[in-house]
Amino acid sequence: MTALNPDYLFVFILAAFLGLQLIKKVSPLLHSPLMSLTNAIAAVVIVGAIAITGEEGATPLAKTLGTIAVFCATVNLVSGFMITDRMLKMFKRKGS
Amino acid sequence: MTALNPDYLFVFILAAFLGLQLIKKVSPLLHSPLMSLTNAIAAVVIVGAIAITGEEGATPLAKTLGTIAVFCATVNLVSGFMITDRMLKMFKRKGS
């Protein structure tokens, strides 16, 4: 497509509004885990990396770049989710 | 289209989430105006009515139904927005 596809813009705007609303509601108590959670979610770019590495007739260059990308994204998402959970595990109520 | 277009579902879900977040934040002070505002916004169906009434080769029946629909929707949106504004005009700060 040579021009911007309005559908995408539509989705982006909705998601951006939603993001603003959701994050505003996060208690400051959890800002650190929030940061690493969103960091982990950003690793969703792995889907792009997978497409590039695995697709029919990918050039060696594409394969190499893609493979590294998959690796990096995996590191990001695995460590991101795990550390978030590790942090959250520690938040305890009184007497629990 | 014979099947559900996923794009639409996508937009619907995002908008629904957003709606829930937004409404939860409305102060109870404003629940009445909120009701009439959303009531007014619902009148956006007028776009459907316009399409039906005005489109090329619309049957007389379609034209009639469409015209009534345009009328009804207009009543809804005009009165909805105006009454909302009338209500909100009244909310005053101390000393103002």
Place this chain on the structure above:
Amino acid sequence: MDAFVPFAAIAASSLFILSLMWMSHPTTARRGVMAGQLGMALAIVGALVHHDVVDYDLIIIAMIAGTAVGVPMALLMPMTAIPQRTAISHAFGALAVGLIGAAEYYKHAHAEYAGTFVLWALMFEMILGFLTCTASVVAFGKLQELLPSKAIVFRGQRIVNAAVALGAVVIASMLALDPTQTWLFPLFVILVLLFGVLLVIPIGGADMPTVIALLNSYAGLAASAMGFALGNKLLIVAGALDGASGFILAVIMCKAMNRSFANVMFGGFGAVAAGAVGGKDDRVVRSASAEEAAMQLENAASVVVIPGYGMAVAQAQHKVSELYQALSKKGVDVKFAIHPVAGRMPGHMNVLLAEANVPYEQLVELDDINPEMPQIDVALIIGANDTINPAARDDPSSGIAGMPIIEADRARSVFVIKRSMSAGFAGVDNPIYYNANTQMLFGDAKEMVGAIAKELQGGGGGFH
């Protein structure tokens, strides 16, 4: 020109979103309305410039006529009639939805089969649309007291309702699968319209707000359904926003009454309202005069006014505002405690008091005022009943047990303005009237509050 259409839709959706966002606080709310109007304008322009649209005359005429009806409807409506207004406005919108669906249906009936999905969406849209239309009319009738506002219940009601609903759904499916059976269509519409009526008549007048909120939500879903059928994302978004809004308001109200949707919709609640005044009239009731009330009020340090439906009925808000002014002048700290379901619509009291120029900082919510109650010198209850009924807190067997209340009875002394000993909407007896620290001020809220205000302004006269 057409390239502009999708972006108009995006802009309109964003404006609707901003509109709700700004609605969250009084200082930005009016900007919210502005955004909403702008969004609507954009949407309409977008629809008009669409290349399919060739004939404008009828559209223009209809819009002018609609405006001619809508403007007076908005301007002449007294604030106390807001709930009715919302109901009837819903009826119009929903009718539009239904008719559009009908027109679309006839198109499909004569074109070749458009595929199940579109037709299912259309049928769903029409069910919600037509149902909401008649239901809203009935709700309007009850609130306007053109119809008996109490619940109308008859034997076998549920069976009848179920039968009608089932019939409608069956025909809808038949039409979805074979739209050419046009003869079935009118039957379908009639059944749905009828169902709308049946749905609301067994619901008591004071539950109409919850119903209206739900109908608001239905109207939204209908718009979304139309969006799916016509492939219009703007409709989908706007509809989803409304759907969410109505739904949440309904949930809030049910929570504030400690009742389930089911109970509101099918409970036949308030059906007994009339016959409900308990016979235990051996209990003493202390009644007082405007003069006595005025005296206690001006000697109080802190006063909490608790308005209810009665204030709306009596249109007493302006007198209440006078009372507030007079007491504030005398250095009395006056707050207004607003129960989420006081009156006949969420935020009903807030609007009325705002109309009478009571600054909204003086309005406090249930959770904020209850803890302070024991330190309050005087609680002045103006036409509120269920929302301050201690039975909800103390008597598990009560019809409104568990409903959160404003604990007026915990104040040092309590005045209650109402016309008689009769019960509130819920039809349950209210023990607060018999408490030792309660004094009744019998009379119409407007006159009584007016009299007290006069006393305070040193005007004398009034009730005695």
Place this chain on the structure above:
Amino acid sequence: MDAFVPFAAIAASSLFILSLMWMSHPTTARRGVMAGQLGMALAIVGALVHHDVVDYDLIIIAMIAGTAVGVPMALLMPMTAIPQRTAISHAFGALAVGLIGAAEYYKHAHAEYAGTFVLWALMFEMILGFLTCTASVVAFGKLQELLPSKAIVFRGQRIVNAAVALGAVVIASMLALDPTQTWLFPLFVILVLLFGVLLVIPIGGADMPTVIALLNSYAGLAASAMGFALGNKLLIVAGALDGASGFILAVIMCKAMNRSFANVMFGGFGAVAAGAVGGKDDRVVRSASAEEAAMQLENAASVVVIPGYGMAVAQAQHKVSELYQALSKKGVDVKFAIHPVAGRMPGHMNVLLAEANVPYEQLVELDDINPEMPQIDVALIIGANDTINPAARDDPSSGIAGMPIIEADRARSVFVIKRSMSAGFAGVDNPIYYNANTQMLFGDAKEMVGAIAKELQGGGGGFH
């Protein structure tokens, strides 16, 4: 199989949304992580089953290797290193974004022209990606103190930065308009990577959290841009959510420091941190021993502990928890006042205290504690400095003037645990140390708090 893909995307997006929604409160937060993981799994499956994907070996290998690196990274990381961890993890993610962009670019370079929009989107994505990558590495270096943590500023810095940025953008546009000029591409990448470095070196260590939040936001936008280029709505949504999150956190931090983005990014703030201890050492400083502190603490009715970066440096959180336990046992009411930018990351202190089993109900925010301060018997400041510096409130000429602070100085008496008289990150002198009601407890936070706790447990010993 492919029919499933779009719905997988929808489900994944919804799960990411729920994930952030549940993140709002500790009781639901872990469910949030669950949802996030599930969403990610769905997204990956959706990508793997896509018909285009034929060769799985490399993908599997890379994912296994990535996991092998990621798991230890998450498990072995001490809690005090959370900020670094986040930074380096960003670097990985951003690098992935950049490389994907590069691969896409080369595809377009050899296919026929795909149209401006896609290429603009790609270039934008790569700029954000590569920039975020090196910037995150530098941020990591500063937080890990592999690099000088104070701002590095040199003459003409801005000109250099501007030049590099401009160069990158120009080449980007050239490539967007004519992707076949592959020889320009490496140059483009190098310039962007360089710019990432230049962007962060002039920013002081303690401002890294703000930078990281911004980078988080960039990473999100990059993902969205990729979504636009590849036509993948899931990427658009996830990216938008992250973009919003990072942006809001950055705004919150700037508000909490009363500084603008510009000041954080280009202010060279903290560059002077080292040289900053004012010579006015004629002012008297009262210092005390652990024993004396313990005595006052156990005789207090209410104690507020105010932790800061120093607690993190000293890894004193467990000792602090012991202190809390000991005092609670003695019936002292202990609260923890957490400044939004205490430490080196938003919520840094909360995590450390949580790690040490301090129940989160004891943690209070700035706005809630300040009004109570005058009634507090003892304020115990542990390695906090800027965040409790009264100069921010009283001295308009101060470097941190207007930054909201925890008003420890208003407490009846104040103890400050730190190793020396040296300044905090902002490098501004802190008058609280010279107040009559302040006593300094010089020493490493861990040892000092430990000693006090010992005293309270009746263990004796400690510093004196």
